[in-house]
Amino acid sequence: MSTVRKATKKSSGLGQLMIPLVALGILVLFNLIRDPSFFSIEMATNNSGNQVLSGNLISIIDSASGLAIIAMGMTLVTAACGGQDISVGAVGAIAGAFFVKIANTDNGITGGSAILGFIVCVLGTIAFMMFNGTLVAVFKIQPMIATLILFSCGRSIAYWINGSATPQLTSPIIDALGKTIPGIPIPTPIFAVILMAILLALVFKFTNLRLYTQSVGINQGAARLNGINPTAIKLLSFVILGVCVAVAAVIGVSRLHQLNHKTLLVDIEMDAILAVAIGGNNLGGGKFRLLGSVLGAYIIQMLTTTLYSMSVAPVNVKAYKAIVIIIIVVAGSPVIKNKISMLITRIKAGKLQASAAKGVE
Amino acid sequence: MKKILALVLALAMLLSVTAAMADGIKVGIINLDPSESGYREANVKDLQETFTAENGYDASFVTAPTADKQLEAAKTFITDGVKYILVSAAETTGWDEVLQEAKDAGIGVFLFDRMIDCDPSLYTAAVVSDMAEEGKTAVAWLESLELPEYNILHIMGQMGSAAQVGRSGALEEKCAADDKWTIVADGTGGDSWDPEEARKIAEAAINDGKKFNIVYAENDGMAGGVVEALDAAGITHGVNGDVIIMGFDCNKWALRKLLSGEWNYDGQCSPFQAGLIDGMIKTLEAGGTIEGLNELSQIINVEKGFDARTLTEDDILLYGLGE
Numbered sequence: 072m073s074t075v076r077k078a079t080k081k082s083s084g085l086g087q088l089m090i091p092l093v094a095l096g097i098l099v100l101f102n103l104i105r106d107p108s109f110f111s112i113e114m115a116t117n118n119s120g121n122q123v124l125s126g127n128l129i130s131i132i133d134s135a136s137g138l139a140i141i142a143m144g145m146t147l148v149t150a151a152c153g154g155q156d157i158s159v160g161a162v163g164a165i166a167g168a169f170f171v172k173i174a175n176t177d178n179g180i181t182g183g184s185a186i187l188g189f190i191v192c193v194l195g196t197i198a199f200m201m202f203n204g205t206l207v208a209v210f211k212i213q214p215m216i217a218t219l220i221l222f223s224c225g226r227s228i229a230y231w232i233n234g235s236a237t238p239q240l241t242s243p244i245i246d247a248l249g250k251t252i253p254g255i256p257i258p259t260p261i262f263a264v265i266l267m268a269i270l271l272a273l274v275f276k277f278t279n280l281r282l283y284t285q286s287v288g289i290n291q292g293a294a295r296l297n298g299i300n301p302t303a304i305k306l307l308s309f310v311i312l313g314v315c316v317a318v319a320a321v322i323g324v325s326r327l328h329q330l331n332h333k334t335l336l337v338d339i340e341m342d343a344i345l346a347v348a349i350g351g352n353n354l355g356g357g358k359f360r361l362l363g364s365v366l367g368a369y370i371i372q373m374l375t376t377t378l379y380s381m382s383v384a385p386v387n388v389k390a391y392k393a394i395v396i397i398i399i400v401v402a403g404s405p406v407i408k409n410k411i412s413m414l415i416t417r418i419k420a421g422k423l424q425a426s427a428a429k430g431v432e
Numbered sequence: 433m434k435k436i437l438a439l440v441l442a443l444a445m446l447l448s449v450t451a452a453m454a455d456g457i458k459v460g461i462i463n464l465d466p467s468e469s470g471y472r473e474a475n476v477k478d479l480q481e482t483f484t485a486e487n488g489y490d491a492s493f494v495t496a497p498t499a500d501k502q503l504e505a506a507k508t509f510i511t512d513g514v515k516y517i518l519v520s521a522a523e524t525t526g527w528d529e530v531l532q533e534a535k536d537a538g539i540g541v542f543l544f545d546r547m548i549d550c551d552p553s554l555y556t557a558a559v560v561s562d563m564a565e566e567g568k569t570a571v572a573w574l575e576s577l578e579l580p581e582y583n584i585l586h587i588m589g590q591m592g593s594a595a596q597v598g599r600s601g602a603l604e605e606k607c608a609a610d611d612k613w614t615i616v617a618d619g620t621g622g623d624s625w626d627p628e629e630a631r632k633i634a635e636a637a638i639n640d641g642k643k644f645n646i647v648y649a650e651n652d653g654m655a656g657g658v659v660e661a662l663d664a665a666g667i668t669h670g671v672n673g674d675v676i677i678m679g680f681d682c683n684k685w686a687l688r689k690l691l692s693g694e695w696n697y698d699g700q701c702s703p704f705q706a707g708l709i710d711g712m713i714k715t716l717e718a719g720g721t722i723e724g725l726n727e728l729s730q731i732i733n734v735e736k737g738f739d740a741r742t743l744t745e746d747d748i749l750l751y752g753l754g755e
Contacts, residue, residue, distance in 0.1 A: 106640075118663040125665055127639045134632055230467040236755035237470065237653075237685050250664055327627050327660055329685070331653055333469065337624045379636035385620035386591050 087351035090403035091366040124256045135372035136260035137319035142346035142364040144315030151308040153356030154214030161225025163336035166320035168232035169195040171330045180242035197313035204309030208302045229332035249325025288356030456490030459516040460509030465497040470754030475703035482706035499523040516540045524549040544705040552729040559705040563598025569737045571602045586618040587649040627657030634661035652686035655679035670694040684752030690740040700735040
């Protein structure tokens with residue numbers, strides 16, 4: 072009995088990751104056939120004289136960092152609130168403005184000012200996310216409507232904080248944050264993703280946050296009756312999303328060595344929601360797998376890089392991207408999933424019958 | 433109730449009398465939101481500094497990001513009895529009725545920066561940039577370098593926007609006509625002219641071993657994004673480097689990159705139309721007629737291209753946008 076339960080649990084867990092893993096596999100295979108050198112990695116020297124790893128694979132994992140981090144936070148908000156935060160890009164611009172405002176002193180960027188800037192950036196972003204969270208958790212407004220406010224005015228707020236300037240950030244510290252640390256050939260943003268993932272994994276390991284979030288997402292009323300405070304859980308999901316957005320914003324600013332309130336993390340909300348969906352998470356809340364969303368982020372980036380690498384005409388890139396994503400999302404839809412699982416059971420049943428027949432023979 | 437109404441009316445009349453007593457030329461200026469871009473900010477500032485009381489104007493300013501708010505502002509200006517209306521329209525259509533109204537009221541209309549899709553008789557004159565000319569200026573500069581071959585990484589702006597069509601047009605034409613000119617890789621920063629997207633496009637091109645010696649990016653931000661990818665891959669750029677970097681818009685920060693030799697060229701997209709319009713209004717007020725308009729009643733704003741080898745600190749102060 073216990074083995075049966077274990078088996079079903081395992082299969083349902085993999086079931087969610089099935090689609091993103093298959094999609095990723097197909098993309099990798101497609102690129103290997105198209106151009107075997109697509110995934111080759113080389114050692115190169117950058118203009119600061121550091122040895123760095125370069126190649127499409129590194130580019131993909133590196134470029135998707137911000138998206139992967141925000142997708143983790145988005146997954147939690149989705150799970151707890153049954154809706155998505157569409158203001159992450161705009162709040163990201165505010166976060167970037169906070170960071171640069173504090174970090175970029177008259178004496179340039181020092182270690183101290185960067186750390187202070189990061190702390191202010193995280194706290195400020197959490198404050199803005201708490202605004203979203205309060206509207207959603209306390210006033211019970213639909214997440215998309217609640218976050219529409221900052222979605223539309225967030226970049227203007229970033230402009231107020233930052234003024235008309237497009238600050239250029241030249242400092243070894245910014246290099247280290249957005250590119251590579253001298254002596255370490257792997258881009259720093261990749262480590263940021265790993266760090267955030269470990270951090271969240273530890274939180275889930277040592278607290279009941281996963282269970283509480285899922286129960287609030289599945290049935291608030293039942294969760295409340297069991298002593299869970301849905302308001303607090305929802306607010307907490309927005310706080311975590313705030314931290315994610317802040318980290319992604321600092322990466323984004325450092326990567327380009329400049330702050331542009333109009334383009335920092337632009338359109339990332341759509342990709343983040345997409346990553347959550349591709350990861351097989353229910354956009355209506357409840358059960359979730361962070362790993363799925365992270366895979367979703369890498370799939371989106373690999374798709375984009377593949378299209379660039381194939382020299383698809385710039386006008387058509389979005390259309391191709393949309394087609395592939397539609398296929399992935401439809402393949403992951405409950406209807407298709409049911410059909411496939413039915414097919415698998417039928418095949419298994421057929422095999423059983425065949426082996427039974429053999430046994431009789 | 434009647435008394436209150438009478439009081440309000442009296443007050444309104446008093447106000448209009450005092451307004452009429454201000455002896456400046458009454459103009460209403462409708463612009464887009466200054467936070468939109470460095471371009472817009474410089475544009476709004478330029479207008480505010482030109483249409484001052486000292487310069488003989490009584491100007492009202494409205495900045496609105498949407499067409500309906502702009503139309504509302506135009507109607508208010510017509511009711512207020514301004515003598516001239518200056519518009520940079522959020523949308524190219526939907527203005528016919530209001531412009532006709534203004535014309536009937538004897539109000540002169542000047543379009544600046546952006547054209548409106550209507551009969552040219554509905555406005556006095558339009559001061560606009562010629563984006564195709566910006567592209568031609570840039571291509572002519574590139575040609576003057578007389579490189580043995582031109583292998584270009586082309587980063588486009590928002591597809592279909594006037595700036596993208598104009599700036600791409602000249603380059604594509606040249607590449608089609610001349611065998612030495614090849615576009616090795618291209619891509620678009622999308623609707624927001626995203627530098628991060630430009631960086632990724634450049635990264636993909638570098639990873640795929642595509643060799644280019646020119647980066648033609650259709651705005652400064654995207655040129656900056658490409659440069660980040662070059663730096664990461666150890667490719668030198670700028671005046672003494674292997675790759676020529678070209679941008680557009682002349683933001684101050686970008687011009688400083690030229691001055692330091694990291695970039696090579698920046699094409700101007702001039703936000704300074706106020707001086708020209710001021711001149712035209714003064715001509716009309718003196719009883720003269722405006723000359724030099726083309727068949728669409730346009731005056732093309734003259735725009736420069738800056739070369740890193742000849743750029744000066746003064747140019748940055750004079751022509752640079754933003755901070």
